[in-house]
Amino acid sequence: MNVRRLLDRESVLAPLLLLPVVLYVVLFIGFPFVMSFVYSISNVTVGNPDFRVTGLGNFREILADKVFQKSLLNTFIFTFVSVGLVLVFAHALAEILIRDFRGKWLVRFLIMLPWTAPIALGSIGFLWFLDSLFSPLDWLLRAVGLLGKPGALFGPMSNLYWFGRPDLAMAAVIGVHVWRLLPLATVILIAGLNSIPKEITEAAQMDGAGYFRRLFQINLPLLFPVIGVSILFATFFTFTDMTVVWVLTKGGPPPHSTQVLASLAFLKGIQGGDLAQGAAVALFFFPVLAGIAAIVLRLVKKAVVI
Amino acid sequence: MAIVELKGISKSFGQVRAVDGVDVEIKDGEFLVLLGPSGSGKTTLMRLCAGLERPTGGSIVIDGSVVNDVPPRERGIAMVFQSYALYPHKTVFRNIAFPLTVEGMDKAEIRKKVEWAAGLLGIGHLLDRMPSQVSGGEKQRVAIARALVRRPKVLLMDEPLSNLDAKVRHSARDELKKFQREIGVTTIYVTHDQAEAMGLGDRIAVMHEGKVRQIGTPDDIYHYPADTFVAGFVGTPPMNFIEKDGLLTGFRPELFHPAELISDQDPVRFRFRIERVENLGAYSLAYGTIGSVKVIANLSPRLRIREGEERDFGVSRQDVRYFDKQTGAGIRR
Ligand SMILES: Nc1ncnc2c1ncn2[C@@H]1O[C@H](COP(=O)(O)OP(=O)(O)O)[C@@H](O)[C@H]1O
Ligand SMILES: [Mg+2]
Numbered sequence: 001m002n003v004r005r006l007l008d009r010e011s012v013l014a015p016l017l018l019l020p021v022v023l024y025v026v027l028f029i030g031f032p033f034v035m036s037f038v039y040s041i042s043n044v045t046v047g048n049p050d051f052r053v054t055g056l057g058n059f060r061e062i063l064a065d066k067v068f069q070k071s072l073l074n075t076f077i078f079t080f081v082s083v084g085l086v087l088v089f090a091h092a093l094a095e096i097l098i099r100d101f102r103g104k105w106l107v108r109f110l111i112m113l114p115w116t117a118p119i120a121l122g123s124i125g126f127l128w129f130l131d132s133l134f135s136p137l138d139w140l141l142r143a144v145g146l147l148g149k150p151g152a153l154f155g156p157m158s159n160l161y162w163f164g165r166p167d168l169a170m171a172a173v174i175g176v177h178v179w180r181l182l183p184l185a186t187v188i189l190i191a192g193l194n195s196i197p198k199e200i201t202e203a204a205q206m207d208g209a210g211y212f213r214r215l216f217q218i219n220l221p222l223l224f225p226v227i228g229v230s231i232l233f234a235t236f237f238t239f240t241d242m243t244v245v246w247v248l249t250k251g252g253p254p255p256h257s258t259q260v261l262a263s264l265a266f267l268k269g270i271q272g273g274d275l276a277q278g279a280a281v282a283l284f285f286f287p288v289l290a291g292i293a294a295i296v297l298r299l300v301k302k303a304v305v306i
Numbered sequence: 307m308a309i310v311e312l313k314g315i316s317k318s319f320g321q322v323r324a325v326d327g328v329d330v331e332i333k334d335g336e337f338l339v340l341l342g343p344s345g346s347g348k349t350t351l352m353r354l355c356a357g358l359e360r361p362t363g364g365s366i367v368i369d370g371s372v373v374n375d376v377p378p379r380e381r382g383i384a385m386v387f388q389s390y391a392l393y394p395h396k397t398v399f400r401n402i403a404f405p406l407t408v409e410g411m412d413k414a415e416i417r418k419k420v421e422w423a424a425g426l427l428g429i430g431h432l433l434d435r436m437p438s439q440v441s442g443g444e445k446q447r448v449a450i451a452r453a454l455v456r457r458p459k460v461l462l463m464d465e466p467l468s469n470l471d472a473k474v475r476h477s478a479r480d481e482l483k484k485f486q487r488e489i490g491v492t493t494i495y496v497t498h499d500q501a502e503a504m505g506l507g508d509r510i511a512v513m514h515e516g517k518v519r520q521i522g523t524p525d526d527i528y529h530y531p532a533d534t535f536v537a538g539f540v541g542t543p544p545m546n547f548i549e550k551d552g553l554l555t556g557f558r559p560e561l562f563h564p565a566e567l568i569s570d571q572d573p574v575r576f577r578f579r580i581e582r583v584e585n586l587g588a589y590s591l592a593y594g595t596i597g598s599v600k601v602i603a604n605l606s607p608r609l610r611i612r613e614g615e616e617r618d619f620g621v622s623r624q625d626v627r628y629f630d631k632q633t634g635a636g637i638r639r
Contacts, residue, residue, distance in 0.1 A: 202358050203391035207405040207452070208379035221395045 039279035046273035058280035068281065071251075071259040077170065078245075078260055079238040082177045086234060087227070089178065090185035097186065098193050115183035123247035126176045130162035130248075166257035169249050173258050177244045181234055192226035193219070228300040236289055240282075242266055261285065308382070308459035308492045309334050310355065314364035316516075317350050324350040326516035327364070332460075335490040337483070341503040342513030343539065348496040349388075351513070352462050355494060356385050368459065379408075384458035388465045390449040392437040398424075398448050399433040405456045423451040426485055443474040450482075454489070461486075464496045479505055500540045504528065512536045530627070531556075534634035537627065543591065546601040547629070548576065553637065554629040557621040559591070559604040565620040573620035578603065583613055 006012050043054050062068045097108060114122060129137060138159045141147035147154040154160060162172045196219060204214045220227075242262035245251060251259035251267065259267075261281055269278015310332040317325040325347045332338045340348045353359045355366060357378035365372050373381050384405075392401050400407075402423055406416045424430045427447040432440055440448065446466055453461055466482075467475045483506055486493050497503055503510050504524040511521040512535075520532035531537035537545040537556050545556045555574070565575055578601070580594040585607050592603040592611055603619065605611065628637040 197389065197391065199387045199389050199391035200393065203385070203387055203452075204393075204404075205358070206356060206378050206383070206385050207456075208408040209404070213408065218393060 036279040036283055039275050040283050042276050044275045046275060054276075058276050059284070062277060062280050062284070067256050067259065068264065070256050071261050071264040071281075072284075074170070074256075074258060075239060075260040075262075078174060078177070078258075079235055082174050082181070082238050083231060083234045085174070085178045086181045086185050087231065090182055090189050093182070093186045094189035094193050097190055111186060112183050114179055119180050119243050120247055122180060123176055123244050126172070126179075127248060130172050132159055132161045132164060135159065135162065163249050164253050166253060169253055169258050173245055173248055176248060177238065177241075180244065181238075185230065185234065188226060188230050189223070192223045195226070196222050225300050228296055232293060232296045236293070239285065239289065308369050310460055310492060310494070311367040312351075312355070312364070313367065315351070315354055315361050315366065316363035317347075317354055317359055318362050323516050325354065325361075328513075328516075328518050330511055330518060330521060332492060332494060335492055337486055337493045337495065337506060337508045339503040339507035339510045340494065340496045340513055341500060341507075341510050341540070342498065344498055346513040347516040348498075348513055349464055350516075352385070352464055352494060352496050355460070356383055356462055357381050382459035383462060384453035384456060384460075385462040386446075386449045386453050386464065386466045388468060390445045390466075390469075392445060392448055392452075394437050396437075397433065398429065398435050398437065398440065401437065401448055402433075402452045402455050405452065409456075419455050420451075423455040426454065426489070427451045427481075442470050443478060446470065446478065450485075454491070458491065461491045461493045462496075463493065465498070466495075467502065468497070468499070475502075482506065500542070504540070512539065514539075530636070532636050534629050537629070537636075543602045543604070545627075548596055548599055548601070549631065550574075552631065554631050554634070556627040556629060557625055559602045560589075561621055561625040562601070562603040562619055563605070563621075564609070565618040568620050568622055570620075570622040570624075573622050574626050575618060575620040576601075577616060578619035579616045580611060580613060583611055 007016075040058055041053055041055055043050070043052050093111060097104065097111075117125075129135060138147060141154060141160070147157075147160065160168060162168045200218065200222070201214065204218045209217065240262050242260060245258055245260055245263045246266070249258045251257075251263050256264075261284065265278045265282040267278075268281060269275050272278070312328050312330045312332075315325055315328045316323065328347075328351060330338070340351060342348050350359060354361050357373070357376065361374060365374050367373070368381060368383075393404065396404065399420055402420045403416050406419055411419075420433070421430065424433060427450055429440075429444060429447045429451060432444055432448070437445060437448070446469070450463075450466070453463075467478055470478060479502060495506060497506075504527075507524055509521060509523055510527050512519045512527060514535050520527060520536045522530075527536060527540055531540065531545070534547065534554065534556070538547075541558060543559050545558055546562065548555045557574075562578075565573060576596045578592075578594055578596055580592050582593045584591045584593070587607070590605050590607045590609075590611075592605055594601060594603070611617075629635065630637060
């Protein structure tokens with residue numbers, strides 16, 4: 001009885017309900033974050049417990065490192081191309097899926113499917129799909145005559161060697177990442193599009209606005225509070241993610257053609273044992289990302305909510 | 307400005323026949339009101355005119371050409387939505403300017419036209435505000451200004467006053483009628499409020515279950531209803547119906563008086579048992595029965611009437627309407 005009365009009091013119940021989240025954030029996000037910050041300005045390595053603060057030395061070193069520069073560029077390409085493609089595809093899919101048509105449930109089901117598989121597993125599937133010898137995609141291209149013949153669009157070789165060529169490897173990594181983000185982005189955009197009152201779209205139609213004008217002058221501004229946060233989320237997620245890269249290419253083909261900051265940090269810090277430099281790589285963009293987050297969140301707050 | 311003809315227009319949603327063979331001709335500059343209860347197909351009919359729905363049968367003709375396959379923007383029709391549908395992220399100015407921006411008109415010209423439309427509706431001082439910063443009545447004016455700014459051939463309005471409170475609604479009604487006369491645009495106006503319809507319409511089309519039951523001037527509709535549905539729907543309180551000589555006899559509550567007060571030498575007489583009297587200031591309503599049928603009389607409050615009494619009441623013969631008992635169709639005598 002007493003416990004029950006206690007639980008009715010907001011001053012008791014609220015902290016109690018918040019406790020798990022706070023614990024989670026402190027233990028699994030806060031603590032590692034502080035640790036990596038400390039590491040990044042020190043000289044720690046895996047084998048050497050000797051700890052000395054060395055200031056910004058690590059940052060200076062990685063900045064001068066050609067591999068880091070390459071990875072930085074790759075990260076930007078990977079992030080912005082992926083997020084851009086996800087936006088366009090997700091919007092197209094959402095536009096289709098808010099309409100009524102036969103077999104809609106099947107299309108919906110297929111689109112949501114990547115979501116249900118662990119990404120590592122999905123990526124392994126693609127590993128086979130894009131295999132240098134047995135790729136069914138290559139087979140298909142050969143079958144329709146786009147590959148493996150003199151004068152064919154994709155060249156005369158029998159295979160494309162997806163993970164052997166820098167541009168194709170990057171395309172593959174981006175493609176798989178887009179495939180992975182698409183379901184969630186589509187669901188978010190469907191929700192967003194459904195939240196725009198039908199009468200507003202129709203008013204714009206009556207006012208003579210065509211599809212693209214409605215998209216850019218009516219729908220996107222109205223969707224901004226929803227997609228702004230989603231873009232932010234997807235950008236940061238992509239910026240700091242290494243799963244797809246690691247499973248598909250391990251940063252290769254040499255020299256580091258698809259290496260991104262997250263995989264480089266892992267390579268240096270965990271595989272190479274240089275915890276300090278790994279932490280410096282991982283933390284390098286923290287201030288920039290935090291700044292972008294602040295700006296976008298402020299814009300979203302200012303934007304009208306219908 | 308434009309003549310709109312609806313020829314046998316139908317629209318079905320699956321099994322539901324929302325609009326079921328409507329024939330109406332709207333004259334140039336006319337203010338036509340579509341009146342009917344909720345679900346009678348008014349909105350659907352209006353959306354068909356606008357081009358937001360495609361008819362499943364019949365044709366829509368504007369100024370002599372069939373527009374069934376013409377997209378909304380090319381019909382020269384503007385519409386005011388029930389929810390106003392203002393663009394929440396654009397200022398009032400940009401809302402009104404939007405149809406002109408779409409046409410690619412130059413800035414100075416746009417400003418001139420927006421100011422004209424805003425002036426017409428008395429919202430010139432609101433142009434820099436966001437829709438969230440203006441009142442319901444002002445939103446409605448912005449929506450009308452946005453509809454008018456392109457000088458449409460036909461203006462459609464779907465219950466534009468229903469989101470306003472009663473006081474504003476009255477003055478808005480008055481102004482609506484005034485500016486419509488001023489610019490003389492052919493107007494189709496949807497409402498379920500019969501007082502609004504009577505007050506605004508040059509003609510009224512009464513709809514029920516997707517069909518037009520009667521079309522005529524407010525006077526016609528009120529005094530010569532085509533059937534029992536129209537008679538019962540228009541007028542508050544509604545027309546009284548009594549079965550007499552194998553016909554349905556209908557008479558308006560305000561024409562139902564104590565027999566001795568009727569100038570007609572030979573009125574139609576009834577024995578009226580008064581059960582309850584409501585004094586509403588300007589008039590009083592007497593609720594009671596004739597035989598076992600409930601009827602209402604709308605009387606002068608000065609008349610001395612007691613609850614519980616039974617009196618001789620009557621209706622002047624010329625004010626009685628007759629309807630077929632089975633079909634409800636009006637019978638002229
Ligand atoms: N998009 C739609 N899908 C299915 N049924 C509809 C649709 N629009 C309207 N209806 C049906 O058509 C009938 C008429 O609706 P509506 O034109 O909105 O009536 P009103 O405007 O007179 O209230 C109603 O029975 C309504 O349920
Ligand atoms: Mg309606």
